[in-house]
Amino acid sequence: xxxxxxxxxxxxxxxxxxxxxxxxxxxxxxxxxxxxxxxxxxxxxxxxxxxxxxxxxxxxxxxxxxxxxxxxxxxxxxxxxxxxxxxxxxxxxxxxxxxxxxxxxxxxxxxxxxxxxxxxxxxxxxxxxxxxxxxxxxxxxxxxxxxxxxxxxxxxxxxxxxxxxxxxxxxxxxxxxxxxxxxxxxxxxxxxxxxxxxxxxxxxxxxxxxxxxxxxxxxxxxxxxxxxxxxxxxxxxxxxxxxxxxxxxxxxxxxxxxxxxxxxxxxxxxxxxxxxxx
Numbered sequence: 001x002x003x004x005x006x007x008x009x010x011x012x013x014x015x016x017x018x019x020x021x022x023x024x025x026x027x028x029x030x031x032x033x034x035x036x037x038x039x040x041x042x043x044x045x046x047x048x049x050x051x052x053x054x055x056x057x058x059x060x061x062x063x064x065x066x067x068x069x070x071x072x073x074x075x076x077x078x079x080x081x082x083x084x085x086x087x088x089x090x091x092x093x094x095x096x097x098x099x100x101x102x103x104x105x106x107x108x109x110x111x112x113x114x115x116x117x118x119x120x121x122x123x124x125x126x127x128x129x130x131x132x133x134x135x136x137x138x139x140x141x142x143x144x145x146x147x148x149x150x151x152x153x154x155x156x157x158x159x160x161x162x163x164x165x166x167x168x169x170x171x172x173x174x175x176x177x178x179x180x181x182x183x184x185x186x187x188x189x190x191x192x193x194x195x196x197x198x199x200x201x202x203x204x205x206x207x208x209x210x211x212x213x214x215x216x217x218x219x220x221x222x223x224x225x226x227x228x229x230x231x232x233x234x235x236x237x238x239x240x241x242x243x244x245x246x247x248x249x250x251x252x253x254x255x256x257x258x259x260x261x262x263x264x265x266x267x268x269x270x271x272x273x274x275x276x277x278x
Contacts, residue, residue, distance in 0.1 A: 049124065050131040051076070051114035056275045059109040066109065074125060076114040082106055083137060083272060090129035091141075091267060095199050096148065101269030110275070138273040143265065150201040150262040153191050153255060155208070161254035165211040178242075180216040187212075187255070194257070197245065201264045206255065218248035 059080045066080045068089055078086060083105045088098055116128055133139040170184025173193050180193055191204040219242035242248075249255045 048117050048120070049127045050135075051128050052117040054112070054114040054132050054136070056110055056112050056132070056136045057277075059111050063109065070125060074116050074119050076112070076116075076125070076129065078110070078112040080109045081112065082109055083133070083139075086110075086112065086129065086133060087139070087141075087267070087269075090126050090133060092126060093267060094195060094201075096201070097264065097266045099144075099146070099266050099268045101272055104274065105269065105272055108274070136275040138271065140270040140272070141267045142270055144268055145263050146266050147261055148201070148264040148266075150203055150260055150264065151194070151198065151257040152203050152205045152260050152262075153187065153194065154205050154258055156250050156254045156256045159254055160206070160208060161252065162208070162210075162212040162214055165213050168213055170213075171211070178218055178220045182215070183213050184211045185214070186210070190255075194245070201262070202257065203262055214253060216245075216248055216252055218243050218245040220245075 063080045066082075066085060067078070068081060068085065069077045071077070084095070084098060084101075087093075088095055091098075112132070114128060114132055116125070120128065165184040168183040170182075171186075171189060172181075172183045173185055173189060174181040175193065175197075180190075182190065182193075186204075187206045187208045188204045191202040194202040221244060243251060246257055249257060
């Protein structure tokens with residue numbers, strides 16, 4: 001399964017590889033197209049919750065690399081994408097938050113094109129993908145909370161090394177591979193950014209309540225990114241090229257990640273079917 005390591009904070013407007021971003025929105029039921037055209041109480045034009053035109057077909061054998069793209073016209077294009085990738089993007093969850101389903105969900109790939117009527121915002125855009133998955137893949141999900149491996153973000157033994165926010169624009173989290181640039185960011189926001197990079201829920205237990213400006217730099221390794229199986233508890237130290245994210249947090253920010261277990265909101269695939277021909 002292709003991996004996504006890091007992306008810029010405004011990733012929803014860029015080419016992204018594999019499963020996306022942080023946080024869990026567990027609104028599972030997708031509206032049917034007939035329901036999505038209902039008139040609002042105010043008499044305003046209805047907000048579509050399904051693509052006006054959509055196609056789904058199996059990827060060509062031998063295709064390599066996967067991509068999900070929302071272009072300037074809000075057209076959605078997925079190439080060589082598994083259903084797992086499509087679900088995690090549509091529901092804005094991490095790979096470890098999606099459980100169950102038949103084996104082909106993780107291995108068979110599809111090319112998807114969706115053209116909306118107008119220019120939906122990001123929430124509306126995700127809802128259109130949810131509707132497509134419910135219609136074409138007969139996807140049914142249900143939310144749950146499971147006790148899973150997590151990381152607890154705590155203050156290191158020598159105290160935090162964070163500079164309080166002064167007057168820089170923010171809040172802003174700019175992510176690049178092996179680097180986070182943060183302005184007016186709380187430790188809770190940092191925990192969410194780390195969750196995306198480690199594909200494991202990070203709980204903020206620092207007790208810090210301020211907003212901070214900081215840069216975190218580390219050498220990415222193979223434990224940082226979505227995996228089809230659970231990430232191990234191994235916390236790598238310093239590589240020949242530079243510190244791991246675990247070491248960088250301690251040395252640069254005075255914070256520490258401690259492996260543990262805790263409640264994690266998940267989505268469970270109750271059923272899914274291969275899509276029929278267009």
